[in-house]
Amino acid sequence: MCYVCQVANDVDQQARELSASDWLELANYAVDNGMVFLLLTGGEPLLRPDFFEIFTPLTRLGLLLTLFTNGTLITEPIAAKLAEAPPSRTEITIYGATAETYESVTGVPGSFKNCCEGIEALVKHQIHLGLKSTITRQNIHELEAMRKMAHAWGLPFTAAWMLTERRDGLQSEIGDCRLSASECVELEATDRASATELTETALREATVGDDSNLYCQAGKVAFTINAWGEMYPCIDLRMPAVKPLETGFQAAWQVVQDFVDNAPPLDPVCFDCEARPYCPRCPAWSKLENGTLTKPVPYLCEIAFARKEIYEKDL
């Protein structure tokens, strides 16, 4: 398991995962209630031996499907099968431009070769594909090489580097792998194509002129359902964990919306902070980093003030 991945590779937890028929029941409820966009992610969705038992029926529901995968399990037959009814968008995360670096992150010998073969199979079958990377201290030196690698295949490339603590609350090595605040800001100042996606969203959303804490679209027009059928506002905020297969879809969605509507307001320290327009903190970040929905996240405070210094330098 990649050390940056936040999904525990736990056999007991895998056994709790919803069945294919459960997933399809949920999808049909969601479509009946207006779902148009659906992202399939993990962990690694293709680890499920019954992946196509879920995916193929989903392609007939009138959804715009996106698939996030690490690509290592995509063989020629799987790429051909995907091409029969492809996702609107597929994104593969790469962890390095060489086997040495890639596999120092994944910890799986041969995974770099498998990933490259998976990418080539999808390119051959003309699947709409983009590459991205999670940048850590271990692979940052290959950022440009990864971009060139993507472009050599004719594929777009983006990078992200703001890693959170694990979602399951277990001990992580986050301090060893995520970039420092100054490194993040330095990178986003030079890596324009990737920075756009990360910072513009954050900046726009953080300038909301009120004290609302959950300022994005989570729990308003979007939800997440985890492998065990629990619904959340977003993938990083594992509350209120209501189960639509038990309560009914509409009731579950209402609970999630109520949770967002009744979330505590922004902490006064954050509300009054002069670097707030530059801060990407949200309740999910706070929950992951300090167990609250509101408290400042020191890592993001550093990033926000470093951004403020850079972006206001010439004002």
Added chain:
Amino acid sequence: MKRKEDFVLQNIGGENLLVPIGAQVMDLNGLVILNDTAVYIWDLLVKKWESDEMAGAVAEQFEVDLETAQRDVRAFLNEIAEMGLLED
């Protein structure tokens, strides 16, 4: 001409969304938003029509003159033909 069958028409929050399915995703990556007149035409296109013949149906349904209906129907059909939504 008639419509391809590789699309699902959904009404979400009052908007009519035409979403490609199957291999059609390769050719049209996204969705098409239809107004009510376009939905009427899309429904008609389940069977084969000539453009002028369809304009007559549209003129009658929406109580517009035939010339206006012909112009609008041709424009719409050309547009969705370019998107690959039609077959002969």
